[in-house]
Amino acid sequence: METLIVYMTHHGTTEKVVGKLTELLGKTTTTVVNLQQNQVPDLSRFSTILIGGSIHAGEIQPPVKKFCEEYEYELLKKKLGLFLCYMDKEHRQKEFDQAFPENLRKHAHAHGLLGGEFLFEKMNFIERFIVRLITKEKKSRSAIDYPAIAKFAASFVI
Numbered sequence: 001m002e003t004l005i006v007y008m009t010h011h012g013t014t015e016k017v018v019g020k021l022t023e024l025l026g027k028t029t030t031t032v033v034n035l036q037q038n039q040v041p042d043l044s045r046f047s048t049i050l051i052g053g054s055i056h057a058g059e060i061q062p063p064v065k066k067f068c069e070e071y072e073y074e075l076l077k078k079k080l081g082l083f084l085c086y087m088d089k090e091h092r093q094k095e096f097d098q099a100f101p102e103n104l105r106k107h108a109h110a111h112g113l114l115g116g117e118f119l120f121e122k123m124n125f126i127e128r129f130i131v132r133l134i135t136k137e138k139k140s141r142s143a144i145d146y147p148a149i150a151k152f153a154a155s156f157v158i
């Protein structure tokens with residue numbers, strides 16, 4: 001069974017999560033595509049497709065949205081997983097629902113709310129200012145939800 005993971009990241013957290021998922025799903029059968037760096041491969045090769053990104057100012061990365069819209073017809077024929085990185089636990093479900101189209105959410109085999117990180121050293125001046133102002137957080141902090149990652153991955157392992 002071939003698996004494709006399609007994702008985007010700003011500061012590397014979603015990439016870390018994708019690394020963990022790849023490890024759990026099996027490196028030899030998993031192809032990883034960063035929409036910022038790689039071409040979308042022929043989707044017919046894959047029986048399972050996982051799509052993920054992170055929330056910035058309430059929105060997932062636009063290329064992730066575009067991928068979902070452009071390939072919706074093919075994605076509805078796959079075993080599908082949708083996952084998100086975020087730091088606002090209170091609004092994470094709403095952010096998830098806004099990030100992915102309803103058709104795909106309904107069709108998906110699993111939804112993953114997988115936590116996130118604030119990495120101040122990777123933020124630019126404006127990002128740092130906004131995050132400090134809104135969250136009052138001042139230090140880098142990791143809240144990646146590893147048990148949720150394990151549960152999400154396990155639902156794709158036969």
Ligand SMILES: Cc1cc2nc3c(=O)[nH]c(=O)nc-3n(C[C@H](O)[C@H](O)[C@H](O)COP(=O)(O)O)c2cc1C
Pocket residue numbers: 008009010011012013014015053054055056057058059085086087088089092095115116117118119123127128130131
């Ligand atoms: C400028 C900025 C804005 C953010 N806005 C939100 C937000 O609106 N909601 C939320 O849940 N998390 C928000 N976050 C937290 C990110 O989703 C979190 O840092 C995530 O781990 C980033 O993953 P990435 O490095 O893969 O992009 C924000 C982070 C930054 C730096």
